Every structure is written in structure tokens, then in C-alpha cells.
Amino acid sequence: MSDWNPPVDSPEIRRLTPVIGPGHTFGSVTDKISSIVLTRPTSLGWYIGFLIAFSLMGMMTIAIGWLIIKGVGIWGINIPIGWGFAIVNFVWWIGIGHAGTLISAILFLLNQKWRTSINRFAEAMTLFAVACAGIFPLIHTGRPWMAFYMFPYPSTMGLWPQFRSPLIWDVFAVSTYGTVSLVFWFVGLIPDLATLRDRAVKKPLKIIYGMLSMGWRGSARHWHRYQSAYLLLAGLATPLVLSVHTVVSFDFAIAIVPGWHTTIFPPYFVAGAIYSGFAMVLTIAIPLRKAYGLEDFITMRHLDNMAKVMLATGLIVAYGYFFEFFLSLYSGNKFDVFLVQQRLHGPYAPFYYALILCNILTPQLLWSYKLRHNVAVLFIMSIVVNVGMWLERFVIVVISLTRDFVPSAWGRYSPTVWDWATFIGTIGMFVTLLFLFVRVLPAISIAEMRELVADTSEEKK
């Protein structure tokens, strides 16, 4: 670790690690960001990447089609393991979907300037992750065409959902989160869409961006209303960041299955979600800044800050693991004690050790200033944390179910090729959407960057 410990926020550190590269003007910022969408030729790399991702998404479509034709029996689930990859992936994606709104809303309210250059694509990533997550609860049901029973619609039979079930809370939590995130993201996009409209040369683009920019003219009144709306939406989104994963954790905490029935789950799930979310932002930001030469906008300062957030949330998660363990042993409940033994010595123990390695041990490297500033290390680290968080959900969802109360009913789980196809397919869908996003929308908020240019230039004076 470095001996030199700069203060957390000081003119010194801002100089050393600025949030925006030196020498940028309003015009250069706008040129640079809008050129990705409007003028730069689409690279071969983009096409190849898109093709791969799109093929994977096609594989997901096939997997889901077959699922609907045959039934969830094509997956590896069974009795006693009623939930497998689908729920693991759902929780994982939802967790990833936490970072965007956290960055945009909470950091906005906390007036963290460094959020500016990463919030746009982080939010987009959130939406795409929620979209991926949203697929799973729907398709994991035995009769997906009946899944609308989960919505409170006025049926002629007078039937309502069963409101005591956490799955219903999930429906509300996730759909609200998805909706608010979408609105928040779109509202943030409006000034930029207007910029694109104004800069577009081709007629169709002018029309499309024109319609999307909803008549934005950049008048002071517009800006005034816009900023109030944005603030309000940020306020609205903030509690949702915390509530979604809390509610998702209820799916488990409400149940009586040893390994699920734990009061520590809500905070620990939220921390885990932010952890994985930031990891995913890093996973995306690092190649993005490289590919489009955005090192000036997404600076080492950003990467460093995100690594710090990861370290902090990773420690919360570690604390959660520890207390889950401790409370199980302390409770003396024979089923909980047994669960601990299972995690350590059971047939799935390697997964648990891998989880500890990925989520607790490896991220400790981030204490080092040098490693935090090594882009390659950060990238690998972000992948490791994503794998670790996926393993965490696997350990919680699957391993708890394999050996619960009655030993005669114990079983095992292993995913089938369709489980993998669906999972990898959603990653394909996620990447496909990201590719499309960077190609058609400004990946970094132009308007906010211009504000930032103004702010930083003031500082210089």
C-alpha cells in the first residue's frame, strides 16, 4: 500500500485526480460525446461485439421458447430444490441494477460531482439489468401465461393476489423501481436528446431525437422545471434503491428454510446489491472509456471512488456473512447449526469457499492505492466480485434448499444446458442493449458535463 494518504477531498486530490480531464470546454465536451452517436463511424469492433451479444440473446429466446413449450422441467430444478438458476439470476441482476440509481439519485442528493460522467450509463445499465431480472420471475413460473394472477386487477371472480406473500411485494417493488428508474433516466436524457436533435444532420435522426426531446428548447424556464423534476425524481428513487433489495431479501427471510430465515438479510442484501452494482459499473466503464477514448471524462478519480465504494460495501457484506454464521451457531437451532456445517463441509462447500474468496478476500486488495489505480486489476476485480455475488445467491437459494428439515427429502441440484442458455442469454441481452445504448444515446450526460466544465473552470480561477 502507498505510504502517502491524501485527504479524502481536497484541492490537492482534485488536482491529482480530476473528475474531468484538463482543457475541456463546453464545445469540446459536446463534440466528444455526441460524436460517438452522430459522427463517428461504427467500428468493426462494435459490430463483432454486437453480433456475439445478439446471438447470445437469440439463444435466450430459443431457451425461453422451449421452456414455454415444454415447461420448467427442462431446468435442473426438482423437489426439494424448487428454485434454481432462475431465482439466482433474478436476484443477481436486480442487485446489479442497484448501482445506477444509487449513483444518479443518492450521489446526486449528496452532491457528489464525480457521479456526473458515470451516471448516464450506470442508469442505462440499471434499466437493462432490471429488464434481465424481470424476465426470470415471469418465466420461472410453471404457467407463465397465468402470471398476471400476481397483479391486483379487478377480476370478475373477486380474486386478489395473496398480499402476505413476498412474491407479491416483489412484483410491486421491482415494477416500481423499474418505472421510476426509467422515468429518471429519461428525464435526465431530455436536454441531451435536444442537443443530438440540434446536431443531427440526417432527417430521420432529427425527427426521432426531436420527438424524444419533447420540445426542449433550453430556456431558463425549462431548466428550472427540469432541475426541480430531476431533484424530485432523485428523492423518489432514493428510498427505492434501498427498498427493492430489501423486498427481494424478504422472499427468503420470510420463509422458514434454514439459511433463508434470517433477519440480517435486508441490509446485507442491499449492501451486496450495491457491491455488485458498482462492480458491474466498473466492468462496463473500463472498456467503454478505452473504446471511445473517454479517459478524460471517466477519470482515474471515478475508478478510484468506485473501487472504494466496492471495498466499503464488500466489508458490509463480509460482516453479513460473519453474523449469519455467528447467529446460526449462537442460536443453537439445530437446523441452522447444521446449515453452517453444510456450507463448510457439505457437497457444495467448494462454492462457499469460492464465494468467500471472491467476495471477501480478493477485494481486500483494494486497500492498496496502487492497485486501485491499475485499470486492469480493477477490471479483473470487478469481474471477480460479480462472480462472487452470483455465487452468494447460488449459495443462499440453492444450497439452503438441498438439505432442509427432513433428511429423507434431501436432494441435489445441478443446472441443465437450458439453465445456462437462459442465464448466458440474459447476459447477451444485457450486452446487446448496452451496445445499442452507446450507439444511439449519449453514454455520458452532455448537459451535466458542461455544468462540470463550468464548475471546474470556476475552481481554476
Place this chain on the structure above:
Amino acid sequence: MDDMREHEKHGHVGGEHVHDEAAGDTELREGPLDLAAVRAKLQSKTGKQYWRTLEELVGDPQFEELLHREFPRQAPSEWDDAVDRRDFLKLMAASLAFAGLSGCGRTPEQYVVPYVKQPDGMTLGKPQFYATAMPFGADAIGLLVESHEGRPTKIEGNPDHPSSLGATNVFAQASILNLYDPDRTQTVTKFGEIQTWSLFVESAQALAAEMKADNGAGFRILTGIVTSPTLAAQIQSLLTLFPKAKWHQWEPAVGDGARDGAKLAFGSYVNTVYRVEKAEVILSLDSDFLGSGPGHIRYAREFSRRRNLDQFFEEDRSRPEMNRLYVVEPTPSVTGATADHRLPLRASDVELFARALAGKVIDVTVRPGQSALANPAPPAGSEKWLEAVAKDLLRHQGRCLVVAGEHQPAAVHALAHAINAALGNVGKTLYYTEPVEAHPENNLESLRELCSDIYDGKVETLLILGVNPVYTAPHDFDFASKIKFDEKKNRKPVKNTIYVGSHFDETAELCDWHVAESHYLETWGDARAFDGTLSVIQPLIAPLYHTHSAREVLAAFSDKPGLSDYDALRDRLKAVNPSVDFDKFWRKTLNDGLVAGSAFAPISATLKFSAASLPAAKTTSPTDIEFIFRPDPCVYDGRFANNGWLQELPKPVTKLTWDNAALISPKTAEKLELAHNIAWRGGEHGKVYSNVIDIALSNSKVTAAAWSLPGQADGVVVLPLGYGRKKAGYTGTNKGFNAYAVRTSGALWMASAPSSAIKKTGEDYPLACTQYHFNMEGRQILATGTLAEYHKNPNFANELAQLPPKELSLYKGEAEYPYDRDKWAMTIDLNKCNGCNACVVACQAENNIPVVGKDQVMRGREMHWIRIDRYYEKLKPTVGDASGYDDSLDNPPTYFQPVPCQQCENAPCELVCPVGATVHSAEGLNDMTYNRCIGTRYCSNNCPYKVRRFNFLRFQDWETPQLKLLRNPEVTVRSRGVMEKCTYCVQRINNARIESEKANAPIPDGAIVTACEQACPTQAIVFGNANDKNSRVAKLKAQQRNYSLLGELNARPRTTYLAAVRNPNPELESA
């Protein structure tokens, strides 16, 4: 193109379609099948003979032939040849052209008219029950069969029948599926070609006429065990007609030991009937009398009556004490699992044990001081055990019982007779009757004689009735070669072979004629039960296909070929009971399902047996491996191989489904380096890989999966019969390995070979095992104790559980739901359950539970609503066990626990369902609403008992028409993607509710009998209204040994368990 036009023209003649192109135009025009000729024949008929229905025409055999020809059975022959493009197009064109016709082509025009006048006693939508009986070996199980609008749907026991007492076993329960088996042969065939019955009768008559010349010298009849007096009379009448003909019997899974043992002991065949209820101490010498063999359902009931512990609860000391069961056996059976003391011994050592016991017992009682049996040494290690058992038996003279096993040799049976006589048990705990079999004889010798006669060329006509000797005969008899065309000699060893059987199986394939045999639910007949009770077999439905009974086939050879089964049965009963008002007698007999008072009277059999005269016992070298053959607990001798319910039924002790495996003791397996590997998919609840071994035995070889079975005697390998069938049907073909392949006449039940006979092949084979984990992990799952512990502390089962007090509830102020109407509840007495599985199949039949197949079972997705868990308890160190039995897996106490839905009052499943598809009823039932279920499986995850079953795929068969007939119309057939589980047979509750509301009276106790309760031979399952203080269930729940499974979870299950209490001999208990 010309060809095609001609073809089309031809096809459309008279609007009739003729698939039979292959037969050629010439044959069509000239043969007897020409439709035009038939039509001409019809037209030539004058006068008032109108052609009203096709049925009338069906009487004409030629027309019937023609109808059969319409089956596209001949069509595939088109495809056998190389098809050129032109032919292909022709066929395609024909298929298209006929596609429209096929809907109306074959089915005769019939008018469906609702009942104008309803038959007496029939209300549409209400089931009717008819008494009948299922013949099975030397027994007949009395049944009541539920019939919905003329189709039998469910089999239940006949409470008036001595062999059933209202209960059934797995075979009786599952036999209804055999009736609707789509693979059954549907008509008479000759050389695989469809024939008519009338043609068969004609040929039979011709054959009979031919045989008459030499008094039937070349005529042989091969049957299984016959207990039907009518069938026996028919055979006898044939034997009178053809004095030189011979009748042979071959029952592959029933030993000759009992027959020969009786002959050895008494000089004549006698039948032994046990009165298990009267016995206080029972010793089983390798007898599974609670789980198989004649009368086992009744014996299980009688045994369980002595396992009631009510007397302590009700402080009624006058009731009999709990009995004590000792079992000596080589491989764990349900009887062994129920035993208070079980001693694993090699099969050959059982005889040594019996000799030693006889020496001890007979010496004391009959000839004090004189050693009648010279130095009978018990098998090593069993001395102390033997001593204690002998003492216990002697203490209970006249109140004890020694039962010899079906598969033990004659000597053991003779010794058991002698011991029972010496102990004064005859007439008290058992009695003798004349034999139940119509013609008892040594089956093996009988079959041997037949084979040697065939070999000597003495047999010209062989009639095989309902047995499958090609599959089941000892391997050294090589029965297939006895009837197969001999290529070398260019002739058939037997000129005419006629096979009567339900399936086109291994034997049917090699026989000339194959007459499709009717199911017992389709025929009239009779059979004797284990105690001689004459049971009447009454058909529930007209034969589904063109099938005929064995008796009809026999009659076809007689001088009265047309005699129906109905008339034959009535005639015989009339002849036997000349003095009664026959109509009244007939009605009563049909109603009861048996001829009242027809059980055989006890006879006095005098022991003409000197133990000294016994030939020396066959012993095997202790280093050799002993291979023993046993019928499979699910498919028996192979006859049920095509029954999906039985294939998917976990075998009582091993919990294997869909396969048999060579069962080996853990120690021997270790010695042979055989292991199991739990698969990642399915795991303990589904799929286990086991090592494959080659077994070289008696000049033959078989490849089997090895399964190590705790409790098996060391050095013993069990080869279960009934699997590895080559032609059983869709379900049963090529499942498991064929143990008959290494079974020879010299070693029918036991063979021994050095351990080098077993060779690991290095391959693994996946076995579908529904419960691989057998350890309770120290949890209070199955409460067990001894009688002494129970006396000391009757509440022992509840003391370990930490039940949360009700005051801890968050909703303290709120009153508990009162359940003030009815409060349905169930108790399962673990002291009585012997794990026989009858409830599992009964539930499957009642509730339309699908069969999912081996692959899905291996994924942990079997659908049984009630499962039977088998746990091994840690062995308390005992004295006198055979040496070396220190490890807990060598002879672990075994317990069974049936687990249906526990119908929790505080149900964890209900809380988590997002759509309210599983909800609580006012009577405390945990109801499933299939229509509402979207299949999140959250309920199953949250069910601590894991009793919910999910339709992961479309498991139900919606296409096969036969299976549609089978379904219980009162129970929804579930679709894919919904959860299901035990409903406490809610349809039966609702039926009782309707009746009670009509009568405006509460539902009486016992009016609702769930399917599992109904089938249970031991009455371990009791259902009723817990609000009714006088109901059986309420009384049982008040017992102190009543406990809730996982009570500490506070789910408050309505199904509770009564702890198992064993009654060990203090002398064998360790200090």
C-alpha cells in the same frame, strides 16, 4: 401416373378404403375378404333378414376378419421393402385421400342414447362397488372395486373377505392399471397375424379331434398355481377326455419348500394357516409373512392388532400384551424391518439355525434329556441369540409361532412344523387344512418333466396358460429352444403351441397361437384364498378387447367349446351346493364376493417326521458368495413389469425404482470395492450411480448394478427376479437385469460361488433411488423407543421436541380459529407401519397421480402424494449378534414413516403463495386450487416436510384412450406447471358431507376412509374428525406417544404420528 390413377380408383371403390395394397389386387379379388363378395352375400339374403347393425354382421367370422383387416396392421409391411419414389408418392396420396375417411371408416355405426330407464341402484356420477377377487399364487385377495358408469377405477379391499379384511397390497392396487394397459394384446393371433376367436375354436376342435386318436398322448397343459376349482375342473375334464395328456404347473416365484416340507413332515400336502393374532412370540425363519406370500395382508392386520398400545393408554390391562417378533433372514424384508430382533444370516445358515433350534426346543418339550438331533450346531455367532429365542419360545408354549419362509427348502418347513408341534402351537397359533391349490405338486419337477418330454419328442400340442416360461423357466431348461423352430433339424420341437397371455411377451413370440387373455376384472371365475375360502371373481366390465379367459381356451379343446365362464361358474356352484335356493345363494355370493363358510376346516395332521431322517443340510463355504433369488417387491416375478405404478413405486427397503439391482451387504461391497456415487442432478433424492458388476454363475452371466444394502447378511447377494424383460411392453421392456438368466434348476433359490464370480466392469449405472439418505441426523423425525421405556415414560416421544408455547404468538389477543364444524385429522402409527407401500399405490390410483418415468425420478420429481421414508436407527449394541456385527450398517433397526401432506394449521406453504392457490379450509384442510396455481414452487420450498409435488412437465398422459377410462372422475387431472399434494382425499370427504347433509346428521366416525387408510393392511393410518371426542383419531391423538413431526416449527400439523415402540427381549438387550 396411370399407376396412381388406378390406385386411387381402387382405393375409392364403394367409398370404402382399403389399406391392404400389399396383399395385392389378386388376393383382394379372390380371397375370402372381398368386400364385394360379402355385400353380395348380404344382398342374396332374402326375406326379413335386414342388416340392422354391424353387430349382426360381426357374427359372421369372415366379415369380422375383414374388419380386422382394416387395421393398418398390414400396412407397415409396405415399408419393409425399399420404397421407391413412385410408391412413396402413392402412399402419401393414399394417406391424404383417406385422411378424411379414417374418422368414420372403422367404427360401426352405433347410437348413443342416455339411460331412459336407469339401471337399478345406479345414479350417474355415483360410483358403485362390486365384490370380486384377485387370484394371486396360492391365494385370492377379496376386493371391492369402485366402478364409475361401468368402468372400474379403483380397487379396494373387501372387509368381509378373510384374506383382505378390507385392506390390499400393492399388486391388488396396481392391477387395475394392468386392465387398462395399452400394451395388452387385443385379439387372437397366429404367427403374429390377427385371427378370429371362431377360427381359433375351430382349430382347437380340429386339434382335439386329432388328439383324441391317441388319447391326447402328446397334449400338455402348462399353468401357474391353480386355486380356482372351476378352472381345475375344466382341466380335469380335459384330462378325462385325453387320458394321456398331462398337466404341468410352474410358478416361478413361489418355492416348493412349503409343499415339500409339508409332505416331509406329514406325508401329504397340507396347507398351513397362521393365527398371528394369537401368538405372543413369533419367530420367522426367513419368512416375509407380513409382506408377501399367501394371507400376508391378513397376517399383517393380525400382527398389528398385537402392536396396539391402547391398553396402556386406557389402563385396560386385560387386553393382550404386545407381541414380540424375531426374524432370521439373509436380506431385509418388511417383516425384518418390523421385527423386535433381527438376525441377518446367510440363506443356507437359516436351515442350520432351524436345526439347532429344533434340537433345543424338541429336546426340552418332547424328549427331555434325549438329544434327538445329533449336535446341531447353530451358525457361528448366533448361539446367544438362539438361546434367547429358544427360551422365549419355550416360555410361551402354545402362544408362540414359528414361520418358515417361502423360499427356504423343505427341511426348514418340516422343522418349523416339528417345532410348532413340539411347542403345542398347532390348533392354537396355526392350523392345517387341506391344500388350497387344486393340484399341489413340485413345480420344478413338473416343469422339468415337461421339458424332458418335449426333448424326447413326446409333446405335440402345448397349451400355456398365463405363465411366461420362456422368461421365467430355469436357465438350464432353455425353454425357448423347447418351442422355438429348430433350424438344425428344420422342424419345431412341439408341433402346436398355444399361449394364453395378456401381453405379446417372450413366450407369445415363440408360440404359434396367442390368445389374448382377459384381465380378472373382465371375467367370471373363482379362486381359493389362503384359508380355502372360495372367492368369486366377478367381472366389472366386458372385455375391452377380443380377449378370452384361460378356461374358455381350455373349453375350446373340450366337447363343450361354447360354455361361457359365467355358466361354468354357476354350473359348478350349483353342483357343489345342490340343496340351496340357488338364486338367493348366487346373489349373496356375488354380493359378498365369497361363498360363505367355504373356508377349509382345520384338519389334524400328524407329524410323521423324524428330524434325524433329514438329509444333511446343504452348506456353503463361508468364503463363498451366496446368491439368492427373490421375487421383486414391486414387479414380483416379472408379471407386473409393464405396470408403471409398480415400476415407479420405491421398493420398501432399498427405495429403488424402475430397476432391480444386485443387493450386497455394505461389508461385502467394501470387500469387492463396490461403491455408489451420488449424482449432482437429483442427488440423494433421485439419482445414484452404482458400480456395474458381471456375475458369472451356473455357466451363465448377467450384468447388474450393485447396490449395497444395510442389514443384509454378509456374503449374500440378492438377485431380484422380474426385471430385464425383453418383451414386456412399453413400460417394462429392458428395465433392470434379468436374474432368471443365471437361475438354474439346481439352484433355484440359492446358488453359491467364490467371490471371483463377481467382477467389476468398471462402468457405472444410474439408479433411480428416491431416498438415499437414511440417517435422521439426530433430529426428532421418527420417535422410537422400547416397551420398557414406554412403560417408564409414555410421553417419551414428546419430551425431546421443543414445542413453542402458544403464548409466544404475536397475535395473542386474537382467538385461535375454532374449527367448530369438523376438524379433519390423521394419525399414523409408526408402531404398525411395515412399509408395505399399499398406501402409496392406493393414493396414486385414487388421485390420478401420473407416472413420470425413470429419468424424471432421477431428477427428483416423482409425484407420489404419500411417500414412505425409511430410516435406520443407530444400533444399540446387542449381545449374541452374529460375530462381527459391530458396525451400525450391518443390522440397523429399520423404521418406516409414511409422509403425506401434514395439513398444517399454521401452514408455511399458504403464507407464501402469491396468488392464494393454496388456502386453508374451515375444516382445517390445506386446499390446493389447481386453476389458480401459477407454479412459483415457493410453497414447496417453504414446506418443511417436502410433501408438495410439482408438475415440472406435462406428466399426465392425455392421449392414450385406455388411460382415460382409468381416471377417477372425482379428482382433477392436473396440467403442467401446477403444484399438487395430498388432499386428505377431499373428494371422499365431500361425498360423506353430501350424505350427511341429506341425512341432516353429523358425519359418523369411519364414514370417510381415505385411500391410504383404506389400503393399509395394518391399520396404521387413521383418519377422522378430531372434534369428535369419540372418534378413533381423537382417541389416538390423546395418546401420549402421539407427536408432531417437526413440532418445534410450530406448523401444527394435523397429521400426527404415534411413536414406534419395539418390544425387545431383555436377555438380548445389552446391560
